Amino acid sequence: xxxxxxxxxxxxxxxxxxxxxxxxxxxxxxxxxxxxxxxxxxxxxxxxxxxxxxxxxxxxxxxxxxxxxxxxxxxxxxxxxxxxxxxxxxxxxxxxxxxxxxxxxxxxxxxxxxxxxxxxxxxxxxxxxxxxxxxxxxxxxxxxxxxxxxxxxxxxxxxxxxxxxxxxxxxxxxxxxxxxxxxxxxxxxxxxxxxxxxxxxxxxxxxxxxxxxxxxxxxxxxxxxxxxxxxxxxxxxxxxxxxxxxxxxxxxxxxxxxxxxxxxxxxxxxxxxxxxxxxxxxxxxxxxxxxxxxxxxxxxxxxxxxxxxxxxxxxxxxxxxxxxxxxxxxxxxxxxxxxxxxxxxxxxxxxxxxxxxxxxxxxxxxxxxxxxxxxxxxxxxxxxxxxxxxxxxxxxxxxxxxxxxxxxxxxxxxxxxxxxxxxxxxxxxxxxxxxxxxxxxxxxxxxxxxxxxxxxxxxxxxxxxxxxxxxxxxxxxxxxxxxxxxxxxxxxxxxxxxxxxxxxxxxxxxxxxxxxxxxxxxxxxxxxxxxxxxxxxxxxxxxxxxxxxxxxxxxxxxxxxxxxxx
Amino acid sequence: xxxxxxxxxxxxxxxxxxxxxxxxxxxxxxxxxxxxxxxxxxxxxxxxxxxxxxxxxxxxxxxxxxxxxxxxxxxxxxxxxxxxxxxxxxxxxxxxxxxxxxxxxxxxxxxxxxxxxxxxxxxxxxxxxxxxxxxxxxxxxxxxxxxxxxxxxxxxxxxxxxxxxxxxxxxxxxxxxxxxxxxxxxxxxxxxxxxxxxxxxxxxxxxxxxxxxxxxxxxxxxxxxxxxxxxxxxxxxxxxxxxxxxxxxxxxxxxxxxxxxxxxxxxxxxxxxxxxxxxxxxxxxxxxxxxxxxxxxxxxxxxxxxxxxxxxxxxxxxxxxxxxxxxxxxxxx
Numbered sequence: 046x047x048x049x050x051x052x053x054x055x056x057x058x059x060x061x062x063x064x065x066x067x068x069x070x071x072x073x074x075x076x077x078x079x080x081x082x083x084x085x086x087x088x089x090x091x092x093x094x095x096x097x098x099x100x101x102x103x104x105x106x107x108x109x110x111x112x113x114x115x116x117x118x119x120x121x122x123x124x125x126x127x128x129x130x131x132x133x134x135x136x137x138x139x140x141x142x143x144x145x146x147x148x149x150x151x152x153x154x155x156x157x158x159x160x161x162x163x164x165x166x167x168x169x170x171x172x173x174x175x176x177x178x179x180x181x182x183x184x185x186x187x188x189x190x191x192x193x194x195x196x197x198x199x200x201x202x203x204x205x206x207x208x209x210x211x212x213x214x215x216x217x218x219x220x221x222x223x224x225x226x227x228x229x230x231x232x233x234x235x236x237x238x239x240x241x242x243x244x245x246x247x248x249x250x251x252x253x254x255x256x257x258x259x260x261x262x263x264x265x266x267x268x269x270x271x272x273x274x275x276x277x278x279x280x281x282x283x284x285x286x287x288x289x290x291x292x293x294x295x296x297x298x299x300x301x302x303x304x305x306x307x308x309x310x311x312x313x314x315x316x317x318x319x320x321x322x323x324x325x326x327x328x329x330x331x332x333x334x335x336x337x338x339x340x341x342x343x344x345x346x347x348x349x350x351x352x353x354x355x356x357x358x359x360x361x362x363x364x365x366x367x368x369x370x371x372x373x374x375x376x377x378x379x380x381x382x383x384x385x386x387x388x389x390x391x392x393x394x395x396x397x398x399x400x401x402x403x404x405x406x407x408x409x410x411x412x413x414x415x416x417x418x419x420x421x422x423x424x425x426x427x428x429x430x431x432x433x434x435x436x437x438x439x440x441x442x443x444x445x446x447x448x449x450x451x452x453x454x455x456x457x458x459x460x461x462x463x464x465x466x467x468x469x470x471x472x473x474x475x476x477x478x479x480x481x482x483x484x485x486x487x488x489x490x491x492x493x494x495x496x497x498x499x500x501x502x503x504x505x506x507x508x509x510x511x512x513x514x515x516x517x518x519x520x521x522x523x524x525x526x527x528x529x530x531x532x533x534x535x536x537x538x539x540x541x542x543x544x545x546x547x548x549x550x551x552x553x554x555x556x557x558x559x560x561x562x563x564x565x566x567x568x569x570x571x572x573x574x575x576x577x578x579x580x581x582x583x584x585x586x587x588x589x590x591x592x593x594x595x596x597x598x599x600x601x602x603x604x605x606x607x608x609x610x611x
Numbered sequence: 612x613x614x615x616x617x618x619x620x621x622x623x624x625x626x627x628x629x630x631x632x633x634x635x636x637x638x639x640x641x642x643x644x645x646x647x648x649x650x651x652x653x654x655x656x657x658x659x660x661x662x663x664x665x666x667x668x669x670x671x672x673x674x675x676x677x678x679x680x681x682x683x684x685x686x687x688x689x690x691x692x693x694x695x696x697x698x699x700x701x702x703x704x705x706x707x708x709x710x711x712x713x714x715x716x717x718x719x720x721x722x723x724x725x726x727x728x729x730x731x732x733x734x735x736x737x738x739x740x741x742x743x744x745x746x747x748x749x750x751x752x753x754x755x756x757x758x759x760x761x762x763x764x765x766x767x768x769x770x771x772x773x774x775x776x777x778x779x780x781x782x783x784x785x786x787x788x789x790x791x792x793x794x795x796x797x798x799x800x801x802x803x804x805x806x807x808x809x810x811x812x813x814x815x816x817x818x819x820x821x822x823x824x825x826x827x828x829x830x831x832x833x834x835x836x837x838x839x840x841x842x843x844x845x846x847x848x849x850x851x852x853x854x855x856x857x858x859x860x861x862x863x864x865x866x867x868x869x870x871x872x873x874x875x876x877x878x879x880x881x882x883x884x885x886x887x888x889x890x891x892x893x894x895x896x897x898x899x900x901x902x903x904x905x906x907x908x909x910x911x912x913x914x915x916x917x918x919x920x921x922x923x924x925x926x927x928x929x930x931x932x933x934x935x936x937x938x939x940x941x942x943x944x
Binding site for chain 1: 707713
């Protein structure tokens with residue numbers, strides 16, 4: 046993901062207003078429509094909630110048929126939270142005794158699993174970005190190639206040398222087109238190599254001028270002859286020429302000798318190298334090898350992790366779980382959508398971008414341990430082909446077993462029909478996945494989150510996810526905004542349907558949810574978009590932002606579910 | 612009979628417990644990522660209470676009798692000033708040692724602190740923070756100095772204002788002493804700084820600025836017609852003026868009347884022989900003082916300052932004989 050600096054925060058943090066140690070809880074006087082407003086409805090409370098309260102009015106007198114299991118594949122969890130502890134999934138076949146009682150390869154996986162954990166109880170608090178992982182995987186093969194649009198070069202002994210094209214040209218193109226823009230390490234490494242190219246060209250330019258103007262003092266005027274108007278745009282010679290022109294400005298001189306001396310001395314090369322090394326230091330390691338110790342490129346190396354669920358990021362998972370399953374009407378916090386649900390915590394996400402292997406294994410774990418609903422981490426732009434297969438397979442497995450899956454869209458104001466994010470329904474290359482929903486977040490007024498990604502086909506629906514009051518780590522409660530909360534609302538509604546109509550499959554639930562939204566199709570809304578790489582705003586018809594053209598509606602959904610099952 | 616007996620036992624038991632627990636007691640169960648410590652320190656760094664918190668997050672310290680005041684409550688490496696009284700305090704929440712920002716600790720039994728927080732200035736930078744003058748009389752004892760401590764305001768006036776709200780007794784507490792010292796040092800700090808250049812109209816409608824008087828000592832008296840103490844102060848000023856007047860000295864009274872006619876009426880009544888100006892913005896009560904109040908930093912009038920020949924602030928918040936003393940001192944230098 047390119048815009049990650051800012052947006053990383055959106056993925057891992059549900060942003061919380063205050064950042065003080067001692068916090069004042071002043072929510073006592075507020076109405077539900079200001080707090081856990083996803084329960085509300087527009088006709089009764091004036092906010093575009095998911096109409097959960099109305100759904101319960103409809104369900105009055107009906108019995109819950111099953112306690113649905115909701116797997117949260119994402120952050121850690123406070124499983125002891127006073128308002129949640131009744132809704133924590135417990136692995137029926139596992140005991141807390143240091144042994145793998147249920148023979149699933151994982152020891153003491155009582156309430157779920159932390160895939161970012163080590164045997165000694167340590168946990169990873171950050172993960173590298175996918176682009177950086179791919180850079181490290183491929184750098185020995187491809188990072189040294191310099192391509193001028195026609196030929197391939199490498200810097201050998203400080204000299205730009207023409208070399209044969211890479212053997213696996215397809216993989217090289219993947220590195221150049223997809224990995225390079227997503228990795229600052231790759232970018233600065235390229236810059237470092239380019240600094241050799243510039244030095245090389247400067248030497249050529251110097252020779253050219255000295256041959257053409259023997260004995261003459263060389264200035265910017267003479268330098269003009271070095272420009273080759275026939276060279277293709279963005280060729281290496283053009284880049285080198287432009288850099289030298291900048292050199293005249295930087296050194297504030299008209300004399301070529303000054304510019305040339307600067308370039309020849311190699312300080313640029315040193316600087317570029319230092320720049321690269323700084324990026325490696327910052328982005329080049331996340332301690333997976335030391336803490337977890339698995340090979341993340343081997344899906345069969347799957348006995349790793351630990352059962353520590355209370356992690357630094359647990360607040361995020363706890364808030365999401367609260368929306369789904371906090372105890373209703375007990376005077377504590379807000380009301381969860383389906384408080385008979387059982388939350389299974391599968392931690393794969395820390396600060397950074399999760400590993401696809403962890404996500405794939407977590408999906409399989411969830412399906413194998415009876416999950417009815419799975420919530421995935423936020424979508425991402427880069428899914429390396431060899432790892433994407435694992436996710437494809439796992440999602441198909443979930444589809445076959447009738448599991449409903451939801452993932453939040455990213456907050457980058459992008460049109461998903463232009464920029465592809467994963468997971469998506471088409472990612473397998475075979476028939477569309479029918480159980481996977483992509484959701485974006487909406488507010489009390491029924492407006493889309495300004496920066497949510499959108500897509501007339503690619504986003505299924507919008508769901509309440511902004512300024513929501515929910516459970517937070519340590520028996521506390523907070524207001525938060527985050528794309529995960531919109532997905533949690535969706536997962537909660539799916540769980541509600543599943544609890545009363547357990548025979549409905551994930552595919553059927555998705556269809557019901559799509560058809561029963563509170564339609565906002567023809568409403569004109571303000572929406573952030575990206576034009577020429579810059580963020581701006583435009584008016585949109587809600588119907589063009591997502592497939593269903595509306596906001597999730599549990600009341601209409603249970604009525605529809607009731608009809609189908611009759 | 613039996614019932615009554617039980618009640619009296621309970622009553623006695625309750626009383627006993629109260630008697631044993633005079634002092635602050637802090638206990639709770641929180642979530643921690645790793646074992647940590649909880650400490651209470653005075654603002655001078657003296658350790659009062661300390662306890663380890665294990666993985667289970669359960670802890671309890673005290674009771675210990677303390678002077679109600681602002682103290683540092685510390686979890687691990689993180690400190691926060693908070694007002695403590697001899698009260699039972701319970702804590703719940705999450706202390707995230709790896710990312711303190713995402714911690715959420717909730718306290719019960721610190722109502723006094725919350726009461727004080729109501730008055731906390733909203734400004735982002737410490738030099739922009741001001742105190743709502745309505746706070747006067749609403750807090751007790753050293754809560755004013757505690758407020759000043761927590762508010763962390765880098766300008767003299769709001770600190771001085773809070774100091775003036777306090778009793779002699781309250782000034783003997785740790786935060787009281789701190790505020791006294793803070794105000795003294797801020798006073799000396801602001802002295803010598805260039806004074807804000809105003810432009811107001813005189814009784815003929817002519818615009819007059821402070822810079823018009825460069826080369827002279829300028830005594831500025833901020834006043835208003837409705838302000839009794841101001842009118843009294845003018846009488847004292849008149850005496851001093853008559854005694855000390857000279858080419859090197861100018862007196863200016865700036866009225867913060869909101870109505871011009873009231874100001875003009877005062878001019879008629881007082882007939883003062885010096886420069887009389889009117890700031891039509893008027894005196895503002897509330898937490899948003901007007902421009903001149905902010906520039907010179909005052910919440911109440913009369914407010915009198917002395918400016919030196921180069922336009923720098925020489926002394927401020929002068930009353931009565933202090934005016935004479937400061938002028939004489941300035942002339943002597």
